[in-house]
Amino acid sequence: MRWLSALTDNMSPLRLCVPGEKLCSVEDCSTGTGVYQRHGYIYSSLAGYVLRKNEGEELPVISVVRETEAQLLPDVGAIVTCKVTGINSRFAKVHILYVGSTPLKDRFRGTIRKEDVRESEKDKVDIYKSFRPGDIVLAKVISLGDVQSTYLLTTAENELGVVVAHSEAGAQMIPISWREMQCPQTNAKEFRKVARVQPEYLEA
Template sequence: MSSIYIPGQKLGSIRTYESGPGTYVRGDCIFASVSGVLEETTSASGFGKKKVQIIRKKDSLLVPQIGSIVLTRVTKINTRFATCMILSIDETVLPDPFPAIIRKQDVRKTEIDKVEIWNCFRPGDLVRCKVISLGDTRSYFLSTAEIDLGVVYATSIAGEVMYPISWEEMECPKTKMREHRKVAKIRLAGQVEAAGK
């Protein structure tokens, strides 16, 4: 899932890359404007730069099913649930996201009554979830109650990508400030592995 990029995620500097389809430039940086997979190509400009673009895999028949592992982006939270958009299903990027929610009772298996959504997720977080119900007409219901489910990407208040230090905390490499999250225990090459719960 490390190759999946979401709108607003930084791709590189304009000093190194040229902006291609599915990206935009702000200041000196290039960002993704759509969800998809990063692709680097040789630029036709002749300045020795590579062009970066985001490729959206088209699969209109792909929809979440009960038991599907999905990657979501949190859009807002309240005391009862986190509202999300499903960006990929079983590592396949969706051309258009599906709305979903993670209810308070589906965050963890234990101590459900002590769960506070604000201490588990924040808007902008990427969260690995399992589809547990087709929900209602507006949203799928998701769970992060298993050890390998939870936040896999988050930025700090300072705008830095944080790394997990436990199953419930992530740390900003710049400020060393810690923020609460429900962290996923993931095993991907080159990534920090955090103890899950």
């Protein structure tokens, strides 16, 4: 199941459990949601995924959440889908929408720096010719940036870059090369860092 593979690929593995399953001793964790205590142990009260979080307490908090509640976090090496929200001469700002094929419930911000747009001729990269606000982009997480949790992303690989873009006329453009897209209405061409999209990313 792609949702489960995305979990195991992009974050520490989550363990499935069933109602009544013994999870750990009360000496090891404190209780969160979806669990209960009995005779010195913590048990699951529902079927779902086991989460352990360190929240500044002496013991980590253990919870069980259903699939729809489990939150993926963009991790280093993860492939993410994001939307460009702004550009300047040095970088593009994005909102991260998906990790793999799984939508995120929380909003995460990212930055694609000029030097991370492509592998070759980095000094010749023009952000305005690579991305525009509103573009949907496939990128890879390369690091967690500043204290405001802005993720640093790259589109340097051939499979990464713009996957959906609209022309100035409002039409969805068609890729015609690795650096250009064309409006089907006006035939006008616009520069982009175009992704060579793999089949697993073609789902709606």
